Amino acid sequence: MNVDAPLGDFGDVLFYSALAVYILAMLLHAVEHGLLRRTEPVAAPATAAVPAGVAAGGVDEPGGGAVVPDDPALTDEPPAGTTGAPRAPRPASERFGRMGVALTVLGAALHLAMLVVRGTAAHRPPWGNMYEFVAAVTLVGVVAWLVVLSRRPELRRLGVFVLLPVIVLMFLGGTVLYTQTAPVVPALHSYWLAIHVTAAVISSGILLVAGVASVLYLLRSVHDANGRLAWTARLPAADVLDRVAYRATAVAFPIWTFAVIAGAIWAEAAWGRYWGWDPKETTAFIAWVIYAGYLHARSTAGWRGRKAAAVNVVGFAVMVFNLFFINLVVTGLHSYAGVG
Incomplete structure (x- = not known):
């Protein structure tokens, strides 16, 4: 079966576009991580000071050392009985972190489109060589990370560390391991x-x-x-x-x-x-x-x-x-x- 070479080349453009977006997302997460305040030890758990989401199994469990972030997400909601009260502006760390997540989602969409285009061009599953295999593995890693974030948004600060190996693997895949679209x-x-x-x-x-x-x-x-x-x-x-x-x-x-x-x-x-x-x-x-x-x-x-x-x-x-x-x-x- 003939390979659609121009379509395969477009898939490569999507791959490098996704890589560029991931790099920008990692930089935003790095800024977020740098803006976060340090962890402060807690002598005793204070019920009133712990957000409900954290008390229900979040990051700061008794004995683990509570994190005092710049961006407690739950403080964005106005207290009960204060409907219409102005919302406090989000701290800079949260803004950078949210932008990083948004770009990660965009990168994953481009990444997925690359595999779909590559598979369509080659008329086969898009993991028939090392370049495609690395592209597929890193996409699954990013999607798995986004699933973790959907369940535990407070772990967003780890984005820089998750995206770093993804970027390194994709860079190696797009350079050392690169293969043009071809039949297996x-x-x-x-x-x-x-x-x-x-x-x-x-x-x-x-x-x-x-x-x-x-x-x-x-x-x-x-x-x-x-x-x-x-x-x-x-x-x-x-x-x-x-x-x-x-x-x-x-x-x-x-x-x-x-x-x-x-x-x-x-x-x-x-x-x-x-x-x-x-x-x-x-x-x-x-x-x-x-x-x-x-x-x-x-x-x-x-x-x-x-x-x-x-x-x-x-x-x-x-x-x-x-x-x-x-x-x-x-x-x-x-x-x-x-x-x-």
Whole structure:
């Protein structure tokens, strides 16, 4: 089937447009983070001073150290009985943060349009090479982050840290890994491309958010222990970051498990065996074992905290190693998924 090259080129324009928008959004979030006041310890919980949303399970839980942000969202609403009272102006940090979120949504829309255009131009699922795979994974990561924000708006200050790896991966995808729109190699002419690779894309994107949360948890815990990393005082409480990492991993792990199983079934259909300890298969299995260990460790009281977060970070590092080193350096049966 012929490839629509001009349409594919338009998809590349959308990709770089999304990257530019993400960079601007990250800068706005960086300004927001810089404008936030530092975390102040709380000697005792004060019911009257805690917004209802926070008391119901927000960032500032007893024992975690309360955050005193410049932008308490709930103060935008006028108190009961004061209908028509003028609304207090939003602080600068909130304005920058909201603009950052708006641009992130715009970037995600451009990002999604790029994949749709790329798939339409190539007449196949738009993740048949490393460039497209990285584009799809980063889109899932951004969408997962926006879902977290919809549930926990107070975590908006983490936007700069989530968008940074997304931007780095997209930059590498658009330069080192770039491939023009083309049909996939014969080995990928299978409906399993839409099953196995889609599951890998979704799980990898969600695990990106989990990995960032665990890294920030470790940094925040260092600050809580000795206060040496002053900028981490603006991060949410360590237990909040721990929950974000755990819940994201708990969502992604079953999908990653399915991706590994689907890959084994595809391998049997393509190569006549379910498992051959190909470098990519081996690394994917190692990542699965690490994440399984993390979930087990996180649910065991003695392994919560830094130890469990460190395991999650190692799992994320293995995923990145699998994405780049195994695909681009090591020769194996999956080498066709590399560049070109």
